[in-house]
Every structure is written in structure tokens, then in C-alpha cells.
Amino acid sequence: MKLIFHLDMDAFFVSVEELFNPSLKGKPVVVGGQRGQRGVVSAASYAARRFGVHSAMPLRTAGRLCPQAIFVDGHPHRYREYSHKVYEVLQSFTPLVEMASIDEAYLDLTGAGRLHGPPLRAAHELHNRIHRATNLNCSIGAATSRLVAKVASDQAKPNGVLWILPGQEAKFLAPLEIRKIPGVGKVTEKNLHAIGVTRVGDLAGLEETFLERRFGKLGLALAGKARGLDAGGWFDGEIGDASDPKSISHEHTFSEDTAEAIVLEAMLARLSEMVGRRLRE
Incomplete structure (x- = not known):
């Protein structure tokens, strides 16, 4: 078996920052930039999360939700x-x-x-x-x-x-919110709620044939996941198999909106060079 x-x-980026600045421990910390900047939250401490701050949230929104938060650019x-x-x-x-x-x-x-x-x-x-x-x-x-x-x-x-x-997988999953299942995002969650599925146990109680008719291949994967199986593309391959990255990217958020071609082309060239360097490595 x-x-x-x-x-x-746990709160990896924040925890690393705390190693270098112990005064941050126990405080609401937001990593990703300063409160007035454009851009999004890379990570938030547990203290900040209690105010509703979470990753991928705009920094300015995080600042409004948690005015006392300490903002860190990140390293x-x-x-x-x-x-x-x-x-x-x-x-x-x-x-x-x-x-x-x-x-x-x-x-x-x-x-x-x-x-x-x-x-x-x-x-x-x-x-x-x-x-x-x-x-x-x-x-x-x-x-x-x-x-x-x-x-x-x-x-x-x-x-x-x-x-x-072993053998307790379905029982463990049953009371959890359906969003806890990896691969179930906002859209799938909304579609499942529409048919009365809010908990994993609700999903496990549905017939595979019904789920397949309703959601196609995703429905079959959901049926397997509700029972604790590694179903669907989310878990393809064996652990330890060597595999190349499916994509390599870099991004940049401007502090102010700009439509200047020279500025945009310069940043595009810089990002392309950074991606190219990683590909060569």
C-alpha cells in the first residue's frame, strides 16, 4: 500500500522574512510590495490573514483591510x-x-x-x-x-x-467544503453548488454517470477525488519522475499605468531576456 x-x-515567504527580521514575528505582515503600490500580495502572515488578507490580493486592498499591517517588498x-x-x-x-x-x-x-x-x-x-x-x-x-x-x-x-x-480517506474528506479538493476553483465550486453539492460527501454520493453527463471528463475526475483517489490531470505521473517545466515566465507590474511604446518595449525586452536566461540554464 x-x-x-x-x-x-507554513507562510513560507513571511517566515523567511522573520528569520532576517525577528521583530516581524506575531505581527500582521504582507509580502509583495508597499501598501500604496500597484501589484499583488505574494504572502501574508497568519495574523494578517485574520483580517481577510490573502495572496494574489491587490496590495492596496490589503492595506485597507489591515491598516496596521507591515508591508515588505520581499527577497x-x-x-x-x-x-x-x-x-x-x-x-x-x-x-x-x-x-x-x-x-x-x-x-x-x-x-x-x-x-x-x-x-x-x-x-x-x-x-x-x-x-x-x-x-x-x-x-x-x-x-x-x-x-x-x-x-x-x-x-x-x-x-x-x-x-x-488507510481506508478512512472518504470519511476524512466527506465533511470538508468542496473547495478543499485540489483543482476545484471558483467556477467549478459555483457549478457544484448549483446542483446542491457543498461538501465532499455530497459529491461522493452522486453517480459517476451523472457527473460525467454534467461535467464531462472533469465529472469523472471529481468522482474519484471525492473518494480520495489521484484522479485527473492534477496528479499525472509518479513522484520523482524527471519532468521539464511546462512554462517559464517573468512578470512586472508598473507603479503607474503607461501606454508609452518605448517604456513597454524596454520592459518586454528585459522580461524576454530573463526568460531566455532561465531557458539556457
């Missing part, structure tokens, strides 16, 4: 450095690692019981190793599938460990 871990660093090189430290710890734990983003990863620990012990013990050991190596907190979900492990790590936040026993 498979054993999959999903590790998610991407630091985040990459600490992400690499996390990856080194994960690689020392198992070679089957897949970095899903700069601050989260999947690990396949199937058959590693003799090396690391039972799942819960192994999860706590990994949790401790990450903290010793980085002085950062993380949350870990353990389950028989990537989907359930990811949902479990989210439920374990902040700084927790949660193991879903």
Missing part, C-alpha cells in the same frame, strides 16, 4: 535559498521527491517502513529535520494518495502533522 507525504512550508533570492535547503532535507529522507512549488513537495515513502518507522513517526521525524535545518515550520499530511495527503497537510496547518489511516 502506498504512503505519500505532502509537505507544505526572492532568500526564498530560493531556503527552498533549496528544504529540498536537500527531503532528498536525504527519500529520493522520490517532487517539488510542487517553491514551498511544497510530495514524497513517496512506500516501502520505507523499515528505514523510517510507522507513518506518523516518520512524519514527525521529517518535520523535526526541516525545522533543524531551516528554523522554519512546516505542515505534513500523510495518506495513501497525493490528493488526500495534500488536503491533510492543509488541515494540519499551522505546524502540524496529520496521518489519514
Whole structure:
């Protein structure tokens, strides 16, 4: 039987900033720019989230929601450095690692019981190793599938460990809001609400044939996810498989609107050069 871990660093960008400026700890912190600038929030501390601030929100909106927030421009090189430290710890734990983003990863620990012990013990050991190596907190979900492990790590936040026993996947998922299922965004959530589905258990109670007629291939994937299966393109491939990035990009937000061709062409050239450099690497 498979054993999959999903590790998610807690408020990663904010936590890294706190390492370099301990006075930020426990305070509402917004990373991504200054309150009056254009642009969006890259990350928010848990204290800021209590005021409704979240990532991808306009900085000015974050400033209105949380006037007392401390705004930090951010330091991407630091985040990459600490992400690499996390990856080194994960690689020392198992070679089957897949970095899903700069601050989260999947690990396949199937058959590693003799090396690391039972799942819960192994999860706590990994949790401790990450903290010793980085002085950062993380949350870990353990389950028989990537989907359930990811949902479990989210439920374990902040700084927790949660193991879903084999055979209990559907029971664990059933009471959760449908939006907790990876891949269910605002549009799909709205469409599911329209047919009376608000919880994962509601979805699990529907026939696959009905879901397929209503949503096509997505419906079949949703039926599988409601039971805790790695269904649909969200979880294609095996953990540890080498794969090239599907896309490489860079972006820039101007502080003021501009329609000047010279300014736009200069920025386009700069962004193109940055993308080209990463491709060559």
C-alpha cells in the first residue's frame, strides 16, 4: 500500500522574512510590495490573514483591510535559498521527491517502513529535520494518495502533522467544503453548488454517470477525488519522475499605468531576456 507525504512550508515567504527580521514575528505582515503600490500580495502572515488578507490580493486592498499591517517588498533570492535547503532535507529522507512549488513537495515513502518507522513517526521525524535545518515550520499530511495527503497537510496547518489511516480517506474528506479538493476553483465550486453539492460527501454520493453527463471528463475526475483517489490531470505521473517545466515566465507590474511604446518595449525586452536566461540554464 502506498504512503505519500505532502509537505507544505507554513507562510513560507513571511517566515523567511522573520528569520532576517525577528521583530516581524506575531505581527500582521504582507509580502509583495508597499501598501500604496500597484501589484499583488505574494504572502501574508497568519495574523494578517485574520483580517481577510490573502495572496494574489491587490496590495492596496490589503492595506485597507489591515491598516496596521507591515508591508515588505520581499527577497526572492532568500526564498530560493531556503527552498533549496528544504529540498536537500527531503532528498536525504527519500529520493522520490517532487517539488510542487517553491514551498511544497510530495514524497513517496512506500516501502520505507523499515528505514523510517510507522507513518506518523516518520512524519514527525521529517518535520523535526526541516525545522533543524531551516528554523522554519512546516505542515505534513500523510495518506495513501497525493490528493488526500495534500488536503491533510492543509488541515494540519499551522505546524502540524496529520496521518489519514488507510481506508478512512472518504470519511476524512466527506465533511470538508468542496473547495478543499485540489483543482476545484471558483467556477467549478459555483457549478457544484448549483446542483446542491457543498461538501465532499455530497459529491461522493452522486453517480459517476451523472457527473460525467454534467461535467464531462472533469465529472469523472471529481468522482474519484471525492473518494480520495489521484484522479485527473492534477496528479499525472509518479513522484520523482524527471519532468521539464511546462512554462517559464517573468512578470512586472508598473507603479503607474503607461501606454508609452518605448517604456513597454524596454520592459518586454528585459522580461524576454530573463526568460531566455532561465531557458539556457
